[in-house]
Amino acid sequence: MLCSAFGTVHAQKINWQNQDLERDGVFGISTERTYTELLKGKKGKEVIVAVIDGGVDTSHVDLKPNLWHTSKKWGWSFLGSARGNVNNETLELTRLIRAGQKRFPDLNNLPADTNGLAVYKKLLPLFRKQFQQARDGLNYMSGYKLASDTIFEGIGKPKPALNDLKTYVPLTLLQSSIKAMILNEFKKDSTLTMEGFRTQLSDGVKHLKEQYDYGLNLSFDPRDLVGDNIGDIKEKTYGSTDVMGPDASHGSHVSGIIGAVRNNGIGIDGVADHVKIINVRAIPNGDERDKDVANAIIYAVDQGARIINMSFGKRYSPNKDRVDEAVRYAMSKDVLLVHAAGNDGLDLDNEGDYFPNKFYSNSRDTAQAWLNVGASNAQDDEKLVASFSNFGKTRVDVFAPGVGIYSTLPGSNYKALDGTSMATPVVTGLAALIRSYYPRLTAVQVKEIIMKSVVKVGHDVQVKKKNVIVNVPFTEVCISGGIVNAYQAIKLAARY
Numbered sequence: 140m141l142c143s144a145f146g147t148v149h150a151q152k153i154n155w156q157n158q159d160l161e162r163d164g165v166f167g168i169s170t171e172r173t174y175t176e177l178l179k180g181k182k183g184k185e186v187i188v189a190v191i192d193g194g195v196d197t198s199h200v201d202l203k204p205n206l207w208h209t210s211k212k213w214g215w216s217f218l219g220s221a222r223g224n225v226n227n228e229t230l231e232l233t234r235l236i237r238a239g240q241k242r243f244p245d246l247n248n249l250p251a252d253t254n255g256l257a258v259y260k261k262l263l264p265l266f267r268k269q270f271q272q273a274r275d276g277l278n279y280m281s282g283y284k285l286a287s288d289t290i291f292e293g294i295g296k297p298k299p300a301l302n303d304l305k306t307y308v309p310l311t312l313l314q315s316s317i318k319a320m321i322l323n324e325f326k327k328d329s330t331l332t333m334e335g336f337r338t339q340l341s342d343g344v345k346h347l348k349e350q351y352d353y354g355l356n357l358s359f360d361p362r363d364l365v366g367d368n369i370g371d372i373k374e375k376t377y378g379s380t381d382v383m384g385p386d387a388s389h390g391s392h393v394s395g396i397i398g399a400v401r402n403n404g405i406g407i408d409g410v411a412d413h414v415k416i417i418n419v420r421a422i423p424n425g426d427e428r429d430k431d432v433a434n435a436i437i438y439a440v441d442q443g444a445r446i447i448n449m450s451f452g453k454r455y456s457p458n459k460d461r462v463d464e465a466v467r468y469a470m471s472k473d474v475l476l477v478h479a480a481g482n483d484g485l486d487l488d489n490e491g492d493y494f495p496n497k498f499y500s501n502s503r504d505t506a507q508a509w510l511n512v513g514a515s516n517a518q519d520d521e522k523l524v525a526s527f528s529n530f531g532k533t534r535v536d537v538f539a540p541g542v543g544i545y546s547t548l549p550g551s552n553y554k555a556l557d558g559t560s561m562a563t564p565v566v567t568g569l570a571a572l573i574r575s576y577y578p579r580l581t582a583v584q585v586k587e588i589i590m591k592s593v594v595k596v597g598h599d600v601q602v603k604k605k606n607v608i609v610n611v612p613f614t615e616v617c618i619s620g621g622i623v624n625a626y627q628a629i630k631l632a633a634r635y
Contacts (some may be wrong), residue, residue, distance in 0.1 A: 140228070140426050140453050153555075154407055155517050156396070156540035156565050159626070162593070165517040167540055168565060169626035170410050172574075177629050183413035183575035188397060188567060189439030189447045189536065191389030191432070194383045195307055195418040196549040199391060201406040205398045207415040207442070214382040214418030215438055217431040220366040226385040227353040228361060228425030229418055231455040236266045237357050270355045277347040284340050286317040291337070301325060301333055327544045330543070333581075354425050372430045372461045375437070383416040387549045390418065392556055393450050395547030396564035406553050407546055410568025410625070413575040417442050420449045427620040429458035432495060433465035440472050445582070448567040449478040449495070450560035456494035465505050475574075475582040476506065477567045479559035480513045480529040486604050487531035496534070508582035510570075510589065514541025514562040515622055521610060524600045524623075528559055530616035536586075537619045569625050577632045584635060592628040593621030 142330030152158065157170035187207060197213045198204055207211060218225040229237075243249060249256065271476035276529065293310065294303050309315035325331055331339075353359050362369050366379035398414040399407045404532030421427060421435035432451075440449050447469065456462065469476055481493045498511035513537040514525040524530060527544050547553045566589065573585050582590070603609075614620040 140422075140451060148213075152517070153545045156544055157371060157408065157410060160231075160519060166515060166519050166523065166622055167517075168410075168569060168622070170569075170623050171408075173625040173629050174412070177231075177626065178576060181576060182576045183572075184412050186411065186445050186571045186575045186578075187272075187415050187443045188411070188416060188571050189417040189435075189442070189444035190390055190394050190564075191419045191421050191435045191439065191447060191449050192393055192451070193422045193424065194385075194387035195390040195394050195416075196383060196387045196547070196551075197418070198551075199266040199395075199547050199549065201396055201399045201403070201547050201553045202391065202416075204400050204415055205409070205416055206394075207417040212380040212382075214380075214420070214421035215378055215437075216381050216384060216432050217365070217378045218384065218420050218423055219364060219379045219381050220377065221379070222366055222382075223364040224381060224384045225361045225364050225423050227349060227359075228423035228427075229356065229359055230269075230350075230354045231426040231453050231457070232262060232266055232269065232356055234355060234426075235442055235457065237260055237360075238506075239263070240357070241550045250375045250378050268357070270351075273347055273350040273355055277344070280340070280344045280347055283317065283320075284344050285559070286313055287321060287337075287340060288320075290314055290318060299333060304333070308540045349424060367430075369430070371426070371463050372433075372458050372511050372566040374430070375434055378434075378536055382420050383549075384420050386424065389422075389450070389560065390420070391549055392546045392554070393448060393560060393564045394418070395553075396544060396561060397448065397568040399547055406551075410565060410627045411571035411575065414568075414571050417444055426450055426453040426455075429456055429462050433458075435462045436462075436465035436469055436476075440469050440474050444474060446475045446477060446567055446570045448564050449476060449556075450479045450563045452479055452493045454491060454493065457493060459500050465527070466495065466497075466509070467499070470506055470508055470582075473508070473582045475508045475510070475570050475585055477510045477512060477563055479568060480511050480531070480535045481527055482514075482527045482558055482560075484527050484603050486602070487529050487534035488520075489607065493529060493534075508586055510566055510586055512536065512559060512563045512566050513538040513617055514557070514559045515539060516542045519596075521599060523596060523613075524602055524616055525557065525559075525562075526601075527557065530602055532615050533618065536590060537566065537621070537623050537624045538562065538617055539569075541565070545603075566623055569623055569628060572625060573628060573632050576629065576633070578635060580632065585632075588628050588631050588635065589623055590619045592624055592631045593619045594627065595621040 158167035273618040398409040514528040544561035
């Protein structure tokens with residue numbers, strides 16, 4: 140599943156992720172300071188970066204010059220064929236329940252072979268709970284949006300301001316209640332805009348509807364569009380050259396954070412300035428298949444990628460061994476994997492796992508050139524950890540800006556989004572910057588440099604543990620204890 144949090148539009152500075160805490164007052168990674176003070180006049184070497192995602196707009200004016208391509212293709216898609224493209228998909232939990240129902244249609248009349256029954260019985264109540272939450276949530280949010288729309292219609296302005304809402308006189312008791320609820324949202328988040336609230340509400344309804352209609356729908360299965368043998372997890376020869384697909388928003392946004400053309404006077408500046416981005420489409424709107432993830436990693440490595448951005452993840456991985464094989468292959472080829480920690484607001488050390496990860500199945504070994512990334516806010520205060528971001532003292536390596544990140548969207552457009560999906564390409568861009576100006580460094584060394592050069596956070600931060608908000612030291616939320624920093628990383632790389 141793509142790791143961007145839906146909906147919120149914050150009043151953040153454009154490009155804040157590249158700014159400096161001391162100079163600009165926001166907890167960026169000091170990219171611009173790095174270019175002006177440490178890299179001015181120096182020449183970098185081109186670095187190939189793979190973005191495994193849901194699709195990229197290959198015609199975007201701020202991306203196209205930095206996209207890798209041959210005469211015939213811009214990358215590869217493992218989510219389509221001549222029959223069409225997969226857009227929406229089920230959750231992995233749904234697929235596991237569907238397989239369990241096929242094997243055990245009657246729990247009172249079991250077959251002789253009950254292998255997998257215990258897992259199925261454990262997952263079944265979890266699935267039912269999620270399904271009910273999605274159904275109830277959709278009904279609630281749809282009603283909330285409908286009632287709030289009547290208020291905005293009553294205000295009578297195409298772009299109402301917060302003061303317009305405050306002065307609006309409700310016509311019914313329901314409107315009065317909804318008005319109070321909306322105003323409370325602004326009290327809780329001082330960076331929220333009126334446009335942001337309305338977008339958040341619309342996206343929330345959309346997200347829940349997709350969960351109900353596709354993600355948790357046991358009857359939905361779009362895989363025929365790919366035309367592969369889904370049971371053959373070793374199969375590689377499938378897919379198409381359509382790397383854009385039906386929805387290239389997420390992949391375009393991620394790619395722009397890494398490598399939107401710098402200093403062209405258009406849109407935004409990516410973190411890395413000598414980069415070519417390979418587009419590998421393998422992540423649908425729903426949970427990705429382990430088979431596709433493994434093939435995407437292998438494809439990216441074989442095309443020469445030195446860094447792979449993976450802004451996706453899920454809670455279950457039935458074919459993790461196959462993904463582990465691909466990760467080991469990447470490690471053998473000196474490739475750095477940068478992965479999103481996820482947006483469930485969980486303590487990954489104690490509240491469940493997230494896949495893929497650096498821990499190999501049935502082994503004490505781990506992928507050494509792997510970075511797991513959490514999302515941070517712009518302000519250096521107790522809310523530095525984004526409320527949606529997963530964290531973990533031993534499971535998350537570093538944090539990076541991931542709230543209100545303005546980047547590229549299809550049609551040469553731009554938008555601010557939240558998510559560990561946005562924090563991950565900030566780190567990927569930093570890794571590309573290091574490998575560009577210090578190309579002899581290994582992937583493991585680049586990881587070490589990024590980890591050792593973080594700006595340490597000396598104050599406690601708010602996180603939620605088992606639904607209770609607590610204040611903890613930053614060393615409790617990630618291994619490095621800080622936010623990545625380009626300026627310190629390039630200085631350290633020079634000493635390596």
